[in-house]
Every structure is written in C-alpha cells, then in structure tokens.
Amino acid sequence: MSSHLIEKGYEPHDVEKRWYDFWETERLFAADENKDDDPCYSIVIPPPNVTGVLHMGHALNNTLQDILCRYRRLRGDNVLWMPGTDHAGIATQNVVEKHLAQEGTDRYQLGREKFIEAVWEWRSEYGSAIINQLKRLGASCDWERERFTMDEGLSRAVRKVFVKLYHENLIYRGSYIVNWCHRCYTALADLEVDHEEHDGHLYYIRYPFAEGDGGLVVATTRPETMLGDTAVAINPGDERYFDLDSSHVILPLMNRKMPIIKDKYVDMSFGTGALKITPAHDPNDFDIGNRHNLERVKVIGDDGVMTPEAGKFKGLDRFDCREAVINGLKEEHLLEKIEPYKHNVGHCYRCKSVLEPNLSKQWFVKAKPLAKKAIDAVKNAETRIIPETWTKTYFDWMDNIRDWCISRQIWWGHQIPAWTCEACQEIVVAMDAPERCDACEGRRLVQETDVLDTWFSSALWPFSTMGWPDETPALKRFYPTSVLVTGFDILFFWVARMMMMGIHFMGDVPFKDVYVHALVRDEEGKKMSKSMGNVIDPMSVIEQYGTDAFRFTLAAFAAQGRDVKMSEKRIEGYRHFVNKLWNATRFSLMHIDKAYERIDHDQISLVDRWILSRLYRVTEKVSEDLGSYRFNDAVAALYKFVWHEFCDWYLEAIKPLLYDKTESLRKEATLSVLWRVLRDTIILLHPFIPFVTEEIWHRLPGTEGSIMQAVYPSGTRDAARWEIDAEAESKMNIIMGVISGIRNVRGEMNISPSMPLVVLVQSDVESTRETIVEYQDIIINLARLSSISIEKTEKRPKSAATAVVDDTTIFVLLEGIIDVEKEIQRLEKEIKKLTNELASVAKKLSNEDFLGKAPAQVVQKVKEKHGALMEKQERLQSNLDKIMAFEA
RNA sequence: GGGCGGGUAGCUCAGUUGGGAGAGCAUCGGCCUUACAAGCCGAGGGUCACAGGUUCAAGUCCUGUUCCGCCUACCA
Numbered sequence: 018m019s020s021h022l023i024e025k026g027y028e029p030h031d032v033e034k035r036w037y038d039f040w041e042t043e044r045l046f047a048a049d050e051n052k053d054d055d056p057c058y059s060i061v062i063p064p065p066n067v068t069g070v071l072h073m074g075h076a077l078n079n080t081l082q083d084i085l086c087r088y089r090r091l092r093g094d095n096v097l098w099m100p101g102t103d104h105a106g107i108a109t110q111n112v113v114e115k116h117l118a119q120e121g122t123d124r125y126q127l128g129r130e131k132f133i134e135a136v137w138e139w140r141s142e143y144g145s146a147i148i149n150q151l152k153r154l155g156a157s158c159d160w161e162r163e164r165f166t167m168d169e170g171l172s173r174a175v176r177k178v179f180v181k182l183y184h185e186n187l188i189y190r191g192s193y194i195v196n197w198c199h200r201c202y203t204a205l206a207d208l209e210v211d212h213e214e215h216d217g218h219l220y221y222i223r224y225p226f227a228e229g230d231g232g233l234v235v236a237t238t239r240p241e242t243m244l245g246d247t248a249v250a251i252n253p254g255d256e257r258y259f260d261l262d263s264s265h266v267i268l269p270l271m272n273r274k275m276p277i278i279k280d281k282y283v284d285m286s287f288g289t290g291a292l293k294i295t296p297a298h299d300p301n302d303f304d305i306g307n308r309h310n311l312e313r314v315k316v317i318g319d320d321g322v323m324t325p326e327a328g329k330f331k332g333l334d335r336f337d338c339r340e341a342v343i344n345g346l347k348e349e350h351l352l353e354k355i356e357p358y359k360h361n362v363g364h365c366y367r368c369k370s371v372l373e374p375n376l377s378k379q380w381f382v383k384a385k386p387l388a389k390k391a392i393d394a395v396k397n398a399e400t401r402i403i404p405e406t407w408t409k410t411y412f413d414w415m416d417n418i419r420d421w422c423i424s425r426q427i428w429w430g431h432q433i434p435a436w437t438c439e440a441c442q443e444i445v446v447a448m449d450a451p452e453r454c455d456a457c458e459g460r461r462l463v464q465e466t467d468v469l470d471t472w473f474s475s476a477l478w479p480f481s482t483m484g485w486p487d488e489t490p491a492l493k494r495f496y497p498t499s500v501l502v503t504g505f506d507i508l509f510f511w512v513a514r515m516m517m518m519g520i521h522f523m524g525d526v527p528f529k530d531v532y533v534h535a536l537v538r539d540e541e542g543k544k545m546s547k548s549m550g551n552v553i554d555p556m557s558v559i560e561q562y563g564t565d566a567f568r569f570t571l572a573a574f575a576a577q578g579r580d581v582k583m584s585e586k587r588i589e590g591y592r593h594f595v596n597k598l599w600n601a602t603r604f605s606l607m608h609i610d611k612a613y614e615r616i617d618h619d620q621i622s623l624v625d626r627w628i629l630s631r632l633y634r635v636t637e638k639v640s641e642d643l644g645s646y647r648f649n650d651a652v653a654a655l656y657k658f659v660w661h662e663f664c665d666w667y668l669e670a671i672k673p674l675l676y677d678k679t680e681s682l683r684k685e686a687t688l689s690v691l692w693r694v695l696r697d698t699i700i701l702l703h704p705f706i707p708f709v710t711e712e713i714w715h716r717l718p719g720t721e722g723s724i725m726q727a728v729y730p731s732g733t734r735d736a737a738r739w740e741i742d743a744e745a746e747s748k749m750n751i752i753m754g755v756i757s758g759i760r761n762v763r764g765e766m767n768i769s770p771s772m773p774l775v776v777l778v779q780s781d782v783e784s785t786r787e788t789i790v791e792y793q794d795i796i797i798n799l800a801r802l803s804s805i806s807i808e809k810t811e812k813r814p815k816s817a818a819t820a821v822v823d824d825t826t827i828f829v830l831l832e833g834i835i836d837v838e839k840e841i842q843r844l845e846k847e848i849k850k851l852t853n854e855l856a857s858v859a860k861k862l863s864n865e866d867f868l869g870k871a872p873a874q875v876v877q878k879v880k881e882k883h884g885a886l887m888e889k890q891e892r893l894q895s896n897l898d899k900i901m902a903f904e905a
Numbered sequence: 906g907g908g909c910g911g912g913u914a915g916c917u918c919a920g921u922u923g924g925g926a927g928a929g930c931a932u933c934g935g936c937c938u939u940a941c942a943a944g945c946c947g948a949g950g951g952u953c954a955c956a957g958g959u960u961c962a963a964g965u966c967c968u969g970u971u972c973c974g975c976c977u978a979c980c981a
Contacts, residue, residue, distance in 0.1 A: 765947070
C-alpha cells in the first residue's frame with residue numbers, strides 16, 4: 018500500500034485557486050512568437066465588454082476555446098490565445114453616467130476631458146471583473162498580452178484604418194436618415210436596432226385639398242411626424258386619383274400647403290393609397306424626398322423633444338406630442354378613424370428606448386466593395402464556417418449589406434481623426450492632429466467630436482492585438498488565426514466585419530475556421546435575460562459544483578447546430594463524473610507507489626491488453642472529435658471510457674491481483690498498465706477538466722511539472738504495442754458477455770449479490786470454450802461464483818436458470834433455491850422479445866428485392882443476425898420446454 | 906414578407922455518407938461487496954410531430970401540413 022492516500026471526495030475550491038496561480042506563475046499560457054519549429058495555433062478571444070460580468074454565453078464560448086488551446090498545447094503546438102476586452106462605447110458610457118448621476122452630477126458638468134478620465138478610472142477599478150471571472154473558468158489565455166480596444170496601440174490601428182479607408186473613398190460623411198436614440202443621444206447602425214412587435218394604432222388623417230372640397234386621407238402609425246410632412250404621394254397608376262381637382266393639400270395643424278406628388282414607391286393596396294411624406298423622419302420618405310426635391314423639416318429633436326419647426330407643439334415630448342396631435346385633429350374633424358395595428362418598432366439595443374429615424378450628419382463605411390472579398394474568401398474556402406449551415410446566413414447578409422454608420426455622438430471611444438478648417442471648412446483626415454489646413458493653410462482646425470462605433474475597433478481585433486500596423490513577429494507567426502469561436506448572435510456585428518477588415522488590411526483572412534456555437538438558453542429554451550429572471554449565474558454554478566463539472570457539462574451540451582438548454586441537473590451529473598475520476602485515482606494510488614515507465618508486454622494480462630486497446634481507441638476518437646469541433650462526442654467518449662470501461666470493468670477485474678500481497682512480475686505488469694492508463698486518461702481529460710487533472714497529476718508518482726507540459730498520448734509513442742488489440746477486445750467481449758448473463762439471472766431472479774453461484778457454461782465453439790477456461794478467474798470474481806465448469810455438449814442440468822449469449826449457453830445452477838415459476842416467466846419474456854426481433858429480420862430475408870439489390874455485405878450481416886437470433890431462441894425454448902416438463 | 910433551426914424514452918438531449926433506436930437524469934427491483942451511496946448490480950420505458958413520396962431499406966433524402974424557437978426586413 019502506498020502512502021498516497023487521498024480524500025474521499027473531491028473538493029474543488031482550494032484546488033482551483035492553487036493551480037491557476039501555479040499556471041500563471043510558471044507562465045504556462047505564454048505563446049512564443051520567436052519559436053520556429055513547432056506548428057502554431059492561435060485564437061483571439063471575442064473580447065467581452067469591459068463593463069460586463071460573465072454570463073453563460075461567455076462561459077460556453079471560453080470553455081470551448083480553452084479546450085482547443087489546452088489540447089493543442091498538449092499536442093506540442095505553439096499556442097497563442099489572445100485575450101482582452103472591448104471598450105463598449107455606449108454601454109460603458111451609460112454605466113459611468115449612472116455612477117455620476119448617483120453622485121449628483123453628469124457628464125456635461127464634468128466636460129468631455131474630465132468625463133473620459135472618469136471612465137478610465139472606472140475601468141481601472143471595475144474593468145478587470147470579467148477577466149477574473151474568466152480565470153475562475155480556467156481560461157488559459159496569454160494574459161501578458163491582454164489588450165483593450167482603447168489602448169494606445171489599438172487606437173493607432175483604428176486611426177490608421179480610418180485614414181486609409183477615407184483616402185480610398187471607402188469612408189464618407191453625409192446627411193442621411195439614421196437610427197437615433199434620444200436617450201443615448203447618438204446614432205446607431207442598422208444592426209444595433211432591436212425590432213419588437215408592438216400593438217399600436219393606424220391613424221387615418223384627412224389632408225384637405227388646397228383648392229375645392231374634400232381631401233386625401235393618409236394612414237400613419239406615427240401621427241406626430243405629420244408636422245414634418247412636406248408632401249403627399251400617390252402611385253402614378255392609381256385610378257382612384259386620376260382626376261384630382263387639386264394639385265396641393267393643406268397640412269392640418271400646420272396650415273402648410275404641400276404638393277401631391279406621384280411616386281411608384283407607393284403601394285396602392287395599402288391603406289388609402291396615399292402616403293404622407295416626412296423626409297426628415299423616415300428613410301423611405303427621405304429617398305422619395307430626394308427624388309422630388311422636397312424640403313426636409315425636422316420636427317423631432319435629437320433630445321426627443323419637438324423642435325420649433327413643430328409650431329405650437331414645440332417643446333413637447335414626442336409621445337405627448339402624439340396625443341396632442343390626435344386631439345388637435347379630432348377638434349378639426351380631420352381624424353377619420355383609428356384602427357388597432359401591429360407593427361415593428363425599433364429599439365436601442367443598449368437602452369431599449371424607442372428609436373426615431375432621424376436626419377443627421379454622420380460618417381459611413383462603404384460596405385459593398387469590402388464585402389465582396391469577404392464573400393469570396395468563404396466561397397473559396399479560405400475561411401470555413403462550421404457548422405456549414407451558417408455560411409448561407411453569412412452570404413445572405415453580405416450580399417445585401419448596406420453602408421455602415423460608424424459615427425456615434427458619445428464621448429467614450431475613438432474620436433474620429435478628422436479636422437475641419439474654421440477658415441475654409443475643408444476636412445482634413447490624418448493620423449495625428451494636422452498643423453494646418455491642406456487647402457488654405459489655415460491653422461485653426463477643429464477635431465470632429467464624434468467617436469467611432471465600438472465594432473469598428475473590434476473589426477481590427479485579430480491584427481490590431483498583434484501589433485499592427487507594425488510588422489511584428491507575432492503577426493508573422495500567428496496571423497491568420499486558426500479558428501474563431503463565437504456565438505451566431507455576433508456573426509454580422511463582428512465576424513463579417515473582421516473578415517472585411519482583415520482581408521483589406523492584411524491581405525489575408527483573419528481566421529481559417531469560424532466555429533459557431535449555440536446560444537445558452539434556460540431549461541425552457543428561452544433566452545436567458547435579467548428581466549425574465551431565468552438567468553443562471555456561472556459563478557454560482559462554479560461555487561456550487563466546481564469549475565470542472567461546469568466545463569464538462571458545457572462541452573457535453575455543445576452539439577452542433579443546437580441551442581444549449583442549461584440545466585443544473587446535468588451539471589450535478591457531471592460533478593459525479595469528476596468525483597468518480599477522483600475516486601478511481603484514490604483507489605489506484607492505494608496500490609501505485611512509483612512510476613512505471615515501462616510495460617512488460619510479456620507479463621500483462623488480458624484485461625490489461627483490453628484496457629490499453631480501449632485507451633488507444635478513445636485517444637483516437639478524442640483527436641478526431643476535437644479536430645472537427647464535435648466537443649459533445651469527445652466528452653461522451655471520455656465519459657464512457659472512464660466510467661464504464663476503466664472503472665466498471667478494468668478496476669474491478671484487477672482487484673484480486675492488487676489485493677494479493679505477494680509480489681509478482683504479473684502484478685508489477687498490471688500496476689504498470691494501471692499507472693499508464695491513469696496518467697494518459699487524465700492527460701486526455703485535461704483540456705476539459707483542467708483543475709482536477711492537474712491535482713491528480715501532482716499526486717501521481719513519477720510525474721513532473723505541470724500536466725500542461727505532459728506528452729499527449731499518441732500512436733507513435735509506443736509503436737510496437739500501442740494500438741488496437743482486436744484479439745483482446747474480442748476475448749473480453751466473450752468474458753463480459755458471460756458475466757453480464759449471469760448477473761442478469763441474479764438480478765431478475767432476485768438472488769442476493771452475496772450468494773456465490775455455481776455455473777455451467779456450454780458452447781460448440783472451441784475458441785470460446787478456451788477463452789472462458791483460460792479466463793475463468795475473471796468470471797468467478799466478477800460474477801461471484803463458487804465454481805464454473807465449461808463443456809461442449811448441451812445437456813441441461815436440473816434446476817437451473819438459463820442465459821444465452823452469442824454461441825454460449827449459461828446455466829446458473831440453483832438446486833433448491835430456484836423459483837421455477839419465476840424462471841419460466843423470465844424465459845417466456847426473453848423468448849417473446851426474441852420472436853419480435855426475429856420477425857423483422859426474417860421479413861427482410863424473405864424479400865427477394867432485398868436479397869437482390871442490397872449490398873452483399875448488408876445481406877450477409879442480416880443473415881448472420883438471423884442465425885444468431887434463431888439459435889438463441891431455440892436454445893431458450895428448449896430450456897423452457899425442459900423446465901416445464903421437469904415441473905410437470 | 907423572407908430565411909434558418911427544431912418537434913426522438915417521463916425530463917434534457919445525442920444520433921456525420923440512408924442498412925442493428927442511444928446517453929444522462931428520473932422511475933422500479935436488489936445491494937452499506939475493503940475507490941466512490943456523489944456508489945454498485947439489474948430492469949422497465951419510444952408508431953423518432955402528422956400525411957404522402959423516393960428506395961430492397963427512411964429518425965436520416967424529397968414534398969406538403971402543423972406546432973415551437975430564432976434571425977432578418979424601409980410597406981405607411
């Protein structure tokens with residue numbers, strides 16, 4: 018017995034902290050851009066918001082990345098996992114503004130410079146929260162390289178990109194309708210709009226003709242915008258309006274004379290076929306306005322309050338104004354009717370306020386030319402999207418891409434590097450503040466106050482984090498990255514834009530693979546959200562079950578193309594797995610007290626050969642599955658191997674030898690196999706459950722350093738014997754089959770587990786008999802027998818329960834104990850089951866077409882199955898007959 | 906409006922080129938067997954949403970129906 022006794026249950030808490038610190042201190046996560054020989058593997062983290070806390074999505078996302086990175090490191094790759102956070106312009110500004118509000122001040126009182134200082138202070142105090150949570154998760158990022166999108170280096174990259182795109186005419190500035198959030202006081206990109214269906218109303222308003230009686234009735238969901246109307250449009254083909262008396266209408270409440278224009282955009286089948294035109298507050302109306310040279314009257318201000326252009330409604334909040342307008346129209350009897358109407362309303366994705374389409378001067382990226390190359394790269398498989406189904410979504414969006422509004426009217430972010438000359442209004446775009454105007458040599462230049470969309474800087478992440486625009490060794494070695502692991506919710510926001518920028522500026526795709534994983538939902542499949550109260554906090558899960566159990570669960574759930582429905586029950590189940598591994602180790606270490614580097618293959622037993630063969634198979638399987646991002650399959654294979662092969666069969670089978678006090682070469686050989694299998698198993702498991710495996714590693718004799726530096730098990734290392742042992746597997750299948758058959762009888766006949774049984778085994782097949790004779794000790798041990806005899810002839814003993822496995826019949830002799838009735842029932846049940854199975858197989862074989870058209874291999878297989886079933890049924894039947902005759 | 910994914914055991918879900926319906930949890934029965942009761946040994950349980958089609962053969966491919974979820978969209 019060794020002195021390495023360990024605790025009975027695995028306690029994750031202090032273990033996790035201890036080993037994470039150890040890994041960091043030893044710099045085991047560090048990539049080396051100056052190393053030439055090893056293959057490189059790189060991933061950039063999807064940077065979480067610096068304001069964020071870790072949620073289930075992050076947990077899944079980073080667990081998968083960590084599994085890949087740890088796996089590749091073990092295989093000997095030079096791995097870079099680049100970590101960092103993004104500055105989350107609007108979100109962060111909102112958070113800091115809330116803090117200021119609590120202190121009774123606001124950013125306007127502070128002023129821009131002081132406010133930005135306050136954000137940096139906030140960041141240094143709270144910004145590392147999510148990083149620490151990633152560490153709790155075990156994330157093996159190269160933290161020494163941690164980046165932030167507002168770092169000086171990354172800011173330089175942002176400016177460089179902006180300047181270059183501007184001079185390539187891929188960035189322009191202009192007045193357009195944008196999505197405006199009055200609360201955040203900024204424009205948003207189209208993507209940043211959340212559409213929600215609302216129960217609203219459709220208001221029918223009559224606009225009287227300028228000449229004569231009557232008027233045109235228009236329908237709108239936003240009556241307050243009528244104050245900014247500058248025309249009414251009808252379809253030129255609309256017969257209803259062919260002979261209008263008047264060419265103009267009078268805008269009610271404003272008393273403005275407006276033209277009736279004709280535009281094919283108008284849908285004759287909707288509403289009245291007459292459309293009010295508000296060029297300053299609707300994107301379609303804006304286009305129509307351009308076509309007809311209409312005036313743009315902006316009635317809703319950027320603060321959500323009506324402007325002086327709204328006449329007597331000036332100063333009203335936009336929603337109050339809606340009420341006022343309706344009342345005003347009612348008084349003038351111009352409101353024809355109100356219908357309930359469901360329609361989509363855009364909301365700010367950051368603060369959920371209702372957005373207004375608003376006329377505004379903004380900066381845009383011309384997306385089409387950039388998108389084209391990004392489309393081609395996926396078409397040419399320079400970048401693979403996995404699962405493939407997402408490529409279609411990617412193409413759909415890319416094909417219909419629209420210009421990207423990149424300016425934001427907030428303070429926290431990269432200030433746009435454009436300066437306006439006060440003298441001549443010339444715009445100068447440059448990396449650094451220019452000293453004089455390019456056009457007039459004027460020296461008074463004012464920088465643009467807008468900042469850039471956060472996603473603009475995130476789009477550069479794969480190369481800006483590696484030092485671009487400098488030509489760094491890191492870029493040379495690690496770009497393009499091997500894979501991007503991300504959720505589909507930011508496929509457009511981020512992945513598509515990185516593709517565009519990466520290709521444009523690096524001349525190469527940013528990643529070879531994009532692995533798109535599922536979203537984590539609650540048990541009912543709903544998106545987890547704070548407002549619904551269905552959020553499971555990863556940190557509390559880690560507290561309760563340990564990081565390893567949590568990670569194993571996440572990986573097990575990560576089947577491709579499916580959402581993850583998180584359930585604590587499953588986490589609990591995998592905690593049991595971690596504990597099982599722990600206890601298997603505990604048992605092993607009671608017998609192992611040294612390293613066994615060499616296995617004496619002449620001395621090892623059948624079960625030893627079998628478990629080595631199974632270990633080889635699971636090793637291959639895990640490599641295959643991780644190579645194709647099938648995390649759940651890898652987890653299932655490992656789970657089955659550890660629990661149902663290593664623990665249930667192997668450890669149980671070798672117990673008698675281990676408990677035998679006498680030293681022998683045989684025992685030494687088995688111990689060496691046990692040592693090897695345990696060591697290799699924890700190495701295989703380490704990418705998934707890093708903490709417990711590191712802990713075990715250090716308790717296992719003969720290991721050095723960290724498990725992270727271990728040699729990954731592979732077929733080449735132990736070439737002579739390290740392979741599938743088909744003979745051992747097939748023999749073990751016979752042995753295990755016989756044992757299971759006996760156990761089945763014991764269970765079904767309610768025979769106490771402690772009662773030793775006498776068993777007679779019969780088989781026609783010589784090799785089967787030989788195998789059973791040779792390894793009868795295993796059967797006696799695991800099936801709890803007092804004796805076993807093996808013979809060829811079929812001669813049914815008195816008072817026996819029967820089990821048939823393949824070519825073997827097992828008689829459990831139970832003179833005086835057997836419950837004949839029970840045995841008859843048992844056999845009848847078994848025979849009935851076989852009869853059903855046989856029927857479907859026989860049907861197949863009686864089908865001429867099947868015999869003629871199916872591949873010979875398949876026919877052969879079915880025939881064999883039929884034979885086996887027949888034989889089994891016959892034998893059970895004959896035993897039933899005998900037992901019944903005996904009974905009678 | 907367009908697109909995508911899903912409906913498989915009581916629950917949560919696997920099931921890769923079409924050829925034996927699986928796992929975990931839950932349930933039932935038996936065990937405190939000297940690693941683990943967070944355990945061991947057994948057992949039961951499914952017309953693979955519905956209707957057609959292709960095929961010798963369909964959970965798997967095709968068509969339609971239905972229910973659920975998501976993404977996307979400038980019809981007032």
